[in-house]
Amino acid sequence: MIDFRLDEEYEALRKTVEDFARSEVAPVIGEFYERAEFPYQLVAKMGQMGLFGLPFPESVGGMGGDYFALCLALEELARVDSSVAITLEAGVSLGAMPLYRFGNEEQRQRWLPRLCSGAGLGAFGLTEPGGGSDAGATRTTAKIVDGEWVINGSKAFITNSGTEITELVTVTAVTGEKPNGHKEISAIIVPAGTPGFTVAPKYSKVGWNASDTRELAFADCRVPAENLLGERGRGYAQFLSILDEGRVAIAAVSVGLAQGCIDECLRYVGERETFGNKIGSYQAIQFKIADMEARTHTARLAYYQAAAKMLRGEPFKKEAAIAKLVASNAAMDNSREATQIFGGYGFMNEFPVGRFYRDAKILEVGEGTSEVQRMLISRELGVGA
Known part of the structure; x- marks a missing residue:
C-alpha cells in the first residue's frame, strides 16, 4: 500500500526541528542577516540537537539516521531561514559526507566525530x-x-x-x-x-x-x-555522486522556503485589509496562494521520491535532478508571489518574505544550475545520446 505519511520517528524529528526553528531561529535570524553575521550560537544548538550527525552511524559520532531525516530537518529550518539551513546542508552533504563515503577508517575517525557534533564544519x-x-x-x-x-x-x-x-x-x-x-x-x-x-x-x-x-x-x-x-x-567521479545526493538536500531546502512563503502569506492575508475587506477575501489573492501550495506540494513529493530511491539503493540521478529543478523553481516563484502579496512590506528586510525573495534565486544556481538539471534529465532519458 502506498502511504506518504511520515512514520513516528520521522515525524518526531520534523516536529522537533520545526519547534527549534520557530522558537530559536525566527526571533533572532533577521538581525544576523542584516549584519551578515554567522550565527554561531544557533549552529552550536543545532549541533547539540544532533542535526549535523543525522545521516551518519554512531560509530563515527553520528545519530544513526538517514539522508531523508536530514532532508526533513532542512525543510523545517528553511521554512524560517535559508542561511541556517544551507549551513547544515553544506556541513553535512558537502563537508562530512565525502569523508564518510570515500575516506579510510583513520580519516573517518579523525574528522567525523567533530563534524557530526557540529563542533567543527567541513x-x-x-x-x-x-x-x-x-x-x-x-x-x-x-x-x-x-x-x-x-x-x-x-x-x-x-x-x-x-x-x-x-x-x-x-x-x-x-x-x-x-x-x-x-x-x-x-x-x-x-x-x-x-x-x-x-x-x-x-x-x-x-x-x-x-x-x-x-x-x-x-x-x-x-x-x-x-x-x-x-x-x-x-575525485571528480566521487564528487559527482555527492552532488546527486546534495541535489535532493537542496530540493528540501527549496521546499522549505516555498512553504515558508505560504506560511507568511496565510498569516498576512488574514490581517491585512484593503477597501474594507481582508485581502484574503479577494479571488486574485486566493488563486496566488493556491498556486503556491500546488507548487510546494508537487516539489515535496518529488524530493520524497528521490530520497526514497536513494535509501533503497536504486539509481536516483534523474529523480534528484527533477526534484532540484522543480523545487528551486517553486521557491523562486513562491517568493516572488509572496513579495507581491505583501506589497511594499514585502520589500522590507524586517519581513521574512523579503529575505525569502533574496535567498530563493541561488537555489536555481547552487549544486548545479537549472540548465544542468535539464541536461541531466534529458541525458537520463537518452535524448541526444
Missing part, C-alpha cells in the same frame, strides 16, 4: 572562478613532492570555508593525466590553517547573508600524501 572545494558548472575544467593542481601534496590554485563560492569552527576543506585538484589525455582529478583534504591555504574575506551576497561563503587560494600549500580522499584519479 567544506567542499569544487567550483573555481573560471569553472562554474564545468567542474571538469579544474585548474587547481596537486603534485607529490617529498611525500606531500603541493597544491596550487583557487576555489570560489565555498560554503562554510572561513568560519571560526571550520576544520577542513576537501578540494578537487588535477593530479596528473589519464591515458586518454583527460585530466586526472583527485580529492585532497586540506585542514584549516594549513600554510599556503588562504581564505578570502566573505563575499557581499544578495542572499544567504547569515551563512559563510568565501573564495579560497592555495599557494604551494602542503599536506601529507595520506590526505588523499578515496582513490587517486576518482
Whole structure:
C-alpha cells in the first residue's frame, strides 16, 4: 500500500526541528542577516540537537539516521531561514559526507566525530572562478613532492570555508593525466590553517547573508600524501555522486522556503485589509496562494521520491535532478508571489518574505544550475545520446 505519511520517528524529528526553528531561529535570524553575521550560537544548538550527525552511524559520532531525516530537518529550518539551513546542508552533504563515503577508517575517525557534533564544519572545494558548472575544467593542481601534496590554485563560492569552527576543506585538484589525455582529478583534504591555504574575506551576497561563503587560494600549500580522499584519479567521479545526493538536500531546502512563503502569506492575508475587506477575501489573492501550495506540494513529493530511491539503493540521478529543478523553481516563484502579496512590506528586510525573495534565486544556481538539471534529465532519458 502506498502511504506518504511520515512514520513516528520521522515525524518526531520534523516536529522537533520545526519547534527549534520557530522558537530559536525566527526571533533572532533577521538581525544576523542584516549584519551578515554567522550565527554561531544557533549552529552550536543545532549541533547539540544532533542535526549535523543525522545521516551518519554512531560509530563515527553520528545519530544513526538517514539522508531523508536530514532532508526533513532542512525543510523545517528553511521554512524560517535559508542561511541556517544551507549551513547544515553544506556541513553535512558537502563537508562530512565525502569523508564518510570515500575516506579510510583513520580519516573517518579523525574528522567525523567533530563534524557530526557540529563542533567543527567541513567544506567542499569544487567550483573555481573560471569553472562554474564545468567542474571538469579544474585548474587547481596537486603534485607529490617529498611525500606531500603541493597544491596550487583557487576555489570560489565555498560554503562554510572561513568560519571560526571550520576544520577542513576537501578540494578537487588535477593530479596528473589519464591515458586518454583527460585530466586526472583527485580529492585532497586540506585542514584549516594549513600554510599556503588562504581564505578570502566573505563575499557581499544578495542572499544567504547569515551563512559563510568565501573564495579560497592555495599557494604551494602542503599536506601529507595520506590526505588523499578515496582513490587517486576518482575525485571528480566521487564528487559527482555527492552532488546527486546534495541535489535532493537542496530540493528540501527549496521546499522549505516555498512553504515558508505560504506560511507568511496565510498569516498576512488574514490581517491585512484593503477597501474594507481582508485581502484574503479577494479571488486574485486566493488563486496566488493556491498556486503556491500546488507548487510546494508537487516539489515535496518529488524530493520524497528521490530520497526514497536513494535509501533503497536504486539509481536516483534523474529523480534528484527533477526534484532540484522543480523545487528551486517553486521557491523562486513562491517568493516572488509572496513579495507581491505583501506589497511594499514585502520589500522590507524586517519581513521574512523579503529575505525569502533574496535567498530563493541561488537555489536555481547552487549544486548545479537549472540548465544542468535539464541536461541531466534529458541525458537520463537518452535524448541526444
